[in-house]
Amino acid sequence: MNGLLTDLYELTMAAGYFETGKSSDIATFELTVRRLPKDREYVLVAGLEQAAEYLVNLSFTPDEIEYLRGLPVFGRVSRAFFETLRDFRFTGDVFAVAEGTPMFAGEPVLIVRAPIMEAQIPETYLLAAITFQTLIATKAARVVEAAGGRPVVEFGTRRAHTPEAGVLGARAAYIGGCAGTSNVLAGFRFGIPVFGTAAHSWVMSFPTEMEAFRRLQSLLGEHTVQLIDTYDPIEGARRAAALGKPIWGVRIDSGDFVQVSRQVRTILDQAGLSDAKIMASGDLNEYKIRDLRSAGAAIDAFGVGTELATSADAPCMGTIYKMVELLSGGARRYTLKLSEQKHTLPGAKQVYRFPDHDLLTRSEECHNGADALLKPVIIHGRPVDRLPDAAAARKNAAEWLRRLPGPLEVRRSPQLTALIEETRRNLA
């Protein structure tokens, strides 16, 4: 499954490794946060569950192999390579930081050690899977923090980069601290709480707003959230209030949230509905939520869509997947690239987290009194254990964010520094 969901060069290189007799070389690749996204002090890692599922199921169908054979770039490649693809399975090892862990620039978050073809082909998929969910979990944590304890529901599937990205974005947003999502498939697949009641079309489908509200209330009872801004939010609030209980609350999706929410609060309170909540949605983000709170808006819950589902102010980040060592014919060689502003560090690594800093070390070092963040996830192609689910990752994130004093400095161990210097010397 998903064998072709990669960049062509992963497959031409795989053919090359095969044809040059490197099939049994064991390569170690690291997926590293090269640079933090714009305006971020950390990233919350997410997407590991999807990355691991991909590796465990990675394979090629006969049709896919036939397609490859027909590409001109494979013209000189032997039939034996394509036969290898037929039985292709990932048989290597994976180490990764737990989902929900905050990480910093320069830190590896996932390490793959496998026969070189098996380590090379997954590059593209692993980068996309981890990068996207990490961006969204990070954005969610910021929005949730801005909301200061008021629940935030993820509403963004319609603006996500494909419907499927909406599902996985909802998962990541939940890990980042959202109370839930409007995406039903995310609820079904990942056990995430789902929320949602009615849109403007519900109101428009009845001759009067009052009838629409009455019908919704008798359908949903105490789950009723009346959307009050189809025509006029103040009139809408009066109509919702006139219907009394049962009601969860009202939602405002446009207009001046500060002014409107206060007027609506008064209307609800005067109708004896002081328990009824006010939810706001519509082009919200962490900055606007902070402003609304400072300005004294009477908002009890936030629905955040577009900006969260696309991480709109930082829709991309510099993650890389680079070879750090190679065991070939019994000899181990440490690898790096020196490309301008894009150099990499050789050797398999570990990240130890101390209370006030992270220590980037060689993988075999031991440091007492600190957590080793990269832990085995897949060994010899088999999952070590059931991975923590989205709820556990959400808890992990909340604990780290409570515990961390702020962004941590990333130091290098003396052994790692020595390896870097030695490897550079050998290349010169």
Next chain:
Amino acid sequence: MNGLLTDLYELTMAAGYFETGKSSDIATFELTVRRLPKDREYVLVAGLEQAAEYLVNLSFTPDEIEYLRGLPVFGRVSRAFFETLRDFRFTGDVFAVAEGTPMFAGEPVLIVRAPIMEAQIPETYLLAAITFQTLIATKAARVVEAAGGRPVVEFGTRRAHTPEAGVLGARAAYIGGCAGTSNVLAGFRFGIPVFGTAAHSWVMSFPTEMEAFRRLQSLLGEHTVQLIDTYDPIEGARRAAALGKPIWGVRIDSGDFVQVSRQVRTILDQAGLSDAKIMASGDLNEYKIRDLRSAGAAIDAFGVGTELATSADAPCMGTIYKMVELLSGGARRYTLKLSEQKHTLPGAKQVYRFPDHDLLTRSEECHNGADALLKPVIIHGRPVDRLPDAAAARKNAAEWLRRLPGPLEVRRSPQLTALIEETRRNLA
């Protein structure tokens, strides 16, 4: 399939329509570009093929229905509604503009007319499917224009918002004018040309760069693209040049592209390789490509990844899906919302394109001498015809972009204006 890939409120509303006896009401919804993305003068519509596939296959599995029944929000909903979901199929009509058509703010690009439940549930998926590919096709057209005839290859799957978004983004980028993609699955599924040869890991996997280059050349022959910047791009260029033909060219992925590309050009020319091309990749976008061309960089082809695959400077756009009319119990009612800065226009529409402007009209108007852009795609739940494929959409886009004098003004017909005024009056 994909029944749960929607927002929960689409399904609670569906239940509400069912329970309030509206199942046979016929609703018309329009998917409209409310606002253009930041820094865009038009959008190139894309994603229709995926939207139509979704509608034709839309259904619910028994497990999914059981999950819904267990949600508290459906506590008062009758068993009959869930039985209806078992046989749920889309039986309505869809009109849409052809993929690759440039459109402007305020214009509908897809219209759904169906029994109200069937028109409501697809809102979320249709918005995500069309919005994402439209963003990427639009970004691609800008990048391709900046490249001024030099081929642009889409390289962005690793930074796309999920691997699947990489596949569909590659499709959209091709529609927008890219020469092809590095995404193999996009090639397999959509017949898009695929490109790619080797990454830094290929070079690092051999003891010397020279050996890596020699091996790649014997593997790929005239398709060889040597990646020359793993250690030092000038040394890399000398090594590639020393190997002579066969070679397609070299790729530079870091450093000062202007200076390095010129030095590399000289090295290749002096080695008698004036046919060998220079490709540049690495954090490129339309602005940087334009600057490189003005500065006289010797670059023959561009690989564009992150910024294209995420439309990084404009990762979202304001598309909406709103009910515009409703046929209920034999009576037709035109619907709109008045929400502040988010109002909508009533009545099913058509867009006529004249040489120097677009005319937004009611759907039943006729205007000679202009193209009606919204054409039937699905009638009674069945595709009217095979949709144009990605290559045809790419051709359509290129023709429109050549023909259009610039952004078109969107005018409203007198009949549409009258309907808007009348509908507003009736609400007041």
